[in-house]
Amino acid sequence: MTFNSTLNLIQTYEAGKPIELVVREFGIDPKEIIKLASNENPLGASPKAIESIVKNATNAHLYPDDSMFALKEGLSKHYQVNPKEIIIGAGSDQIIEFCIHAKANENSKVLMAKTTFAMYEIYSKMVGATIIKAQSQFHNLEEFLELYQTHKPSIIFLCVPNNPLGECLGKKEIFDFLGKIDSETLVIIDGAYQEYAKAKDTSKAIDPKELIQSFPNAIYLGTFSKAYGLGGMRVGYGIAKEDIIQALLKVRPPFNITTPSLAAAIEALKDQEHIHQTTQNNLEQMKLYEDYANSKGISYIPSYGNFITYLFENPLNSTLIADYLLKKGMIIRNLASYGLNAIRITIGTKSQNQRFFTLFDEFLGQ
Amino acid sequence: MTFNSTLNLIQTYEAGKPIELVVREFGIDPKEIIKLASNENPLGASPKAIESIVKNATNAHLYPDDSMFALKEGLSKHYQVNPKEIIIGAGSDQIIEFCIHAKANENSKVLMAKTTFAMYEIYSKMVGATIIKAQSQFHNLEEFLELYQTHKPSIIFLCVPNNPLGECLGKKEIFDFLGKIDSETLVIIDGAYQEYAKAKDTSKAIDPKELIQSFPNAIYLGTFSKAYGLGGMRVGYGIAKEDIIQALLKVRPPFNITTPSLAAAIEALKDQEHIHQTTQNNLEQMKLYEDYANSKGISYIPSYGNFITYLFENPLNSTLIADYLLKKGMIIRNLASYGLNAIRITIGTKSQNQRFFTLFDEFLGQ
Numbered sequence: 001m002t003f004n005s006t007l008n009l010i011q012t013y014e015a016g017k018p019i020e021l022v023v024r025e026f027g028i029d030p031k032e033i034i035k036l037a038s039n040e041n042p043l044g045a046s047p048k049a050i051e052s053i054v055k056n057a058t059n060a061h062l063y064p065d066d067s068m069f070a071l072k073e074g075l076s077k078h079y080q081v082n083p084k085e086i087i088i089g090a091g092s093d094q095i096i097e098f099c100i101h102a103k104a105n106e107n108s109k110v111l112m113a114k115t116t117f118a119m120y121e122i123y124s125k126m127v128g129a130t131i132i133k134a135q136s137q138f139h140n141l142e143e144f145l146e147l148y149q150t151h152k153p154s155i156i157f158l159c160v161p162n163n164p165l166g167e168c169l170g171k172k173e174i175f176d177f178l179g180k181i182d183s184e185t186l187v188i189i190d191g192a193y194q195e196y197a198k199a200k201d202t203s204k205a206i207d208p209k210e211l212i213q214s215f216p217n218a219i220y221l222g223t224f225s226k227a228y229g230l231g232g233m234r235v236g237y238g239i240a241k242e243d244i245i246q247a248l249l250k251v252r253p254p255f256n257i258t259t260p261s262l263a264a265a266i267e268a269l270k271d272q273e274h275i276h277q278t279t280q281n282n283l284e285q286m287k288l289y290e291d292y293a294n295s296k297g298i299s300y301i302p303s304y305g306n307f308i309t310y311l312f313e314n315p316l317n318s319t320l321i322a323d324y325l326l327k328k329g330m331i332i333r334n335l336a337s338y339g340l341n342a343i344r345i346t347i348g349t350k351s352q353n354q355r356f357f358t359l360f361d362e363f364l365g366q
Numbered sequence: 367m368t369f370n371s372t373l374n375l376i377q378t379y380e381a382g383k384p385i386e387l388v389v390r391e392f393g394i395d396p397k398e399i400i401k402l403a404s405n406e407n408p409l410g411a412s413p414k415a416i417e418s419i420v421k422n423a424t425n426a427h428l429y430p431d432d433s434m435f436a437l438k439e440g441l442s443k444h445y446q447v448n449p450k451e452i453i454i455g456a457g458s459d460q461i462i463e464f465c466i467h468a469k470a471n472e473n474s475k476v477l478m479a480k481t482t483f484a485m486y487e488i489y490s491k492m493v494g495a496t497i498i499k500a501q502s503q504f505h506n507l508e509e510f511l512e513l514y515q516t517h518k519p520s521i522i523f524l525c526v527p528n529n530p531l532g533e534c535l536g537k538k539e540i541f542d543f544l545g546k547i548d549s550e551t552l553v554i555i556d557g558a559y560q561e562y563a564k565a566k567d568t569s570k571a572i573d574p575k576e577l578i579q580s581f582p583n584a585i586y587l588g589t590f591s592k593a594y595g596l597g598g599m600r601v602g603y604g605i606a607k608e609d610i611i612q613a614l615l616k617v618r619p620p621f622n623i624t625t626p627s628l629a630a631a632i633e634a635l636k637d638q639e640h641i642h643q644t645t646q647n648n649l650e651q652m653k654l655y656e657d658y659a660n661s662k663g664i665s666y667i668p669s670y671g672n673f674i675t676y677l678f679e680n681p682l683n684s685t686l687i688a689d690y691l692l693k694k695g696m697i698i699r700n701l702a703s704y705g706l707n708a709i710r711i712t713i714g715t716k717s718q719n720q721r722f723f724t725l726f727d728e729f730l731g732q
Contacts, residue, residue: 001550001583003468003613010616018431038429045426053423053626060411060419060630061595063404065384090456093619101492102369119619126467126617184367217367229427232625247369250376251492253459253485258624259598260419264426 006106006128019331028329034355036346037331039163039193039307041229043278043349045264046271049230052263064259071262074269075237079208084242087249090256092192092221092236097123098248099155099219099238103186104129108154111147113139115165115338117190120157129154138167141177148181156181159190160206161197164335164344166303168197168204178215186244187218192236195227197304199279204304208239216241226306227278228268233261282306285347292357296364312341324363330356372472372494385697394695400721402712403697405529405559405673407595409644409715411630412637415596418629430625437628440635441603445574450608453615456622458558458587458602463489464614465521465585465604469552470495474520477513479505481531481704483556486523495520504533507543514547522547525556526572527563530701530710532669534563534570544581552610553584558602561593563670565645570670574605582607592672593644594634599627648672651713658723662730678707690729696722 019033044050072083089095096119104110106128112120114133121131132151134143139162148156161168174189181187189206197204208220219240224230235257238248257265268274289308293300299311312318318341322334333344345356385399410416438449455461462485470476472494478486480499487497498517500509505528514522527534540555547553555572563570574586585606591597601623604614623631634640655674659666665677678684684707688700699710711722 001469001552001609001613004471007468007613007616012615012618018429018433020431020435021433024435035428040429041427043427044424050423050426053426054420056598057416057419057423057626058410060416060598061407061409062401062598063384063406063591064598065386067384067387069386069390090619091621093621097619102373103367105370123619186367225429231621232422232426232428232430234621234624243367247367247373250373250378253456253463253489255457255459255597255600258600258627260423260626261624 006126009125010122022326022329022331026327026329033329033331034348034352035331036348036352036356037333038231039226039305039346040231041227041278041306042347042352043229043274043281045229046268046274048271049228049264049268052267053233053260056260056263059259062259063255064257064262066254068257068262071266071269074266075239078269079239081209081212081239082242085212085239085245087238087245087252088257089236089238089252090234091225092190092223092238093119094256095219095221095236095238095248096120096188096190098251099186099188100124100127100129101251102247104154109151110155110157111144111151111153112157113159113162115340116157116159117163124155138162138165139169141169141173145177145180148185153185156185156187157190158187159192161193161204161304163193163305164307164333164338165309166301166305166307168201168304170203171206172203174206175214178218181217183217185217187215188221189218190221192221192223192226193305194222195275196279196282196306200283200304212239212241219244224265224268227275228265229274229278230261230264230268233258233264235261235265281349282347285350285353288353288357289345289347292360307344307346309335309342309344312343317341318343321363325359328359330359332356372492375491376488388692388695388697392693392695399695399697400714400718401697402714402718402722403699404597405592405671405712406597407593407644407672408713408718409595409640409647411595412634412640414637415594415630415634418633419599419626422626422629425625428625429621430623430628432620434623434628437632437635440632441605444635445605447575447578447605448608451578451605451611453604453611453618454623455602455604455618456600457591458556458589458604459485460622461585461587461602461604461614462486462554462556464617465552465554466490466493466495467617468613470520475517476521476523477510477517477519478523479525479528481706482523482525483529490521504528504531505535507535507539511543511546514551519551522551522553523556524553525558527559527570527670529559529671530673530699530704531675532667532671532673534567534670536569537572538569540572541580544584547583549583551583553581554587555584556587558587558589558592559671560588561641562645562648562672566649566670578605578607585610590631590634593641594631595640595644596627596630596634599624599630601627601631647715648713651716651719654719654723655711655713658726673710673712675701675708675710683707684709687729691725694725694728696725698722
């Protein structure tokens, strides 16, 4: 059977290896496996969110409130925006998908950084759009502006902070850039890791309300998957002016998040103390990764997320390192598929991180 | 901002009213509200599935196994097909979306029954495809064949049994029809309510293995949302030959179901006794709805699902009836948006159904 020709261009997204796979492949006891590959919150979710999942288990047969009234109310208060300026997705991934389905097609161009979240490219290719990638290693807004002027893309992606590298544009430079973009171009500010960036440096903080009031062609994406510790529940959101939200709602499937997910996100949002603990642990433990790299003469990218990227030079090889760690029950992300001799490590708990250093020492001592 | 012109044609799907909305609008105690609007299993999920959601609440921060190995294994055993012939979706809705994104575009035609599951049309319009609707009230395969020969659609939808009407094509007539369709046309056999149909009449049972072995251009859709009682967890599946599954996997977003959903579906599938109880309750209680309609001289469509459609004639009006019931805390589905003077009632528990009959008596006695 033949399918749409756009499919020929799509490479399936390669997710971080799940613990279950390592159990199956290497026969390691699941309790021994440490996964620092998918930027999950090592402290888990807020206890209140967990409790709400348990409470809602007996509601598993009931579809969620498809208006998502209570969650939108919560986000509306948190960000001081109108509930009509909010859309909920199965992770902020799904909001990316909505934006592309609503705004892009085979005649469109989509502009993004050279090395950034892989789904921007994958979703764009699904609709046959042309990908314009900047050439700089990190987001370089001068280069973005030139490419914007040359190509007039329908959509521009800014990942703030950037995944998988960790660098982060400042608010001022983003706002300056947005001032030069016409109102027909949708600019997607992906704030999946904003809670971590803000905690490290307030000049990186993007306030969605200020963003959309200043630039009605921008959309802010947030997620419950990272600092909120609900990666397994698939809840994210977009904040934009109502005309954009109305368009995205047209391509949203009904019941796009689960009944326990909705309840968990509502409770997680209330527990800002958990976010504080999460970002503090992250800052403290990140420092240990920097110190370790420095002590071994390994380069790294200063990170504003909950992960750190180590950059290797010959003879160190990211694939050999990732494979070595995997056999020892430690899963990290090899960035070879991004064309980099690098690994991305999620900042874990103290003991998880110590285990990483021990295993890395072992690898180096081989 | 302008968006893709295909959006102009899309009407947002109208979901059954959630209990939360009725609480907000009418101030009724949530415990008093009975929802027979969304074909949820009134017996709830299998206790084993509920237990697995509770167990997985502390894994809320962990992404699910994106290969969905264990669930595919379970379905593979249940249906005697290869795991590579299975794809998992956030409800079978999402598999419908994958099929349309992989196979249809603005040059395509999609053939479906006049009154059938609304998402077939909505997803098709999202890619700009032309909708060809049969004119018969129920699925009429002679008419489908004529329309197929005239229009050469890329995709044909057969909803077996049909939602929202409840009628059901037999296996033999479907297979005869498929024998006349060329191998380039994707035929989607939506079996969301198959467990109920099978329990009532084995001649309606579609065996996915036999289906795809006989017709490599067919895909079978199943769901955990209906008989399995996991509507709120969003898990469905498609079964097709590997070339079709490979194409659909290209348009599947990663982590498209939640961590507790994956665990719950695996356990629910094992509890076939729960399916037996569910379908037996349905058959027994359906009979009461038929008897009630007969006693009041109301027409109904004999149903093979877990719902029944009452067809009204003047002066009875479905909107007035739905509004009356709603104010009394009973939510059913008004089919006015389908152009019908009819309501669809989900078959509930004995006490829920008795409450429906009491309220309907009250309405008639006004």
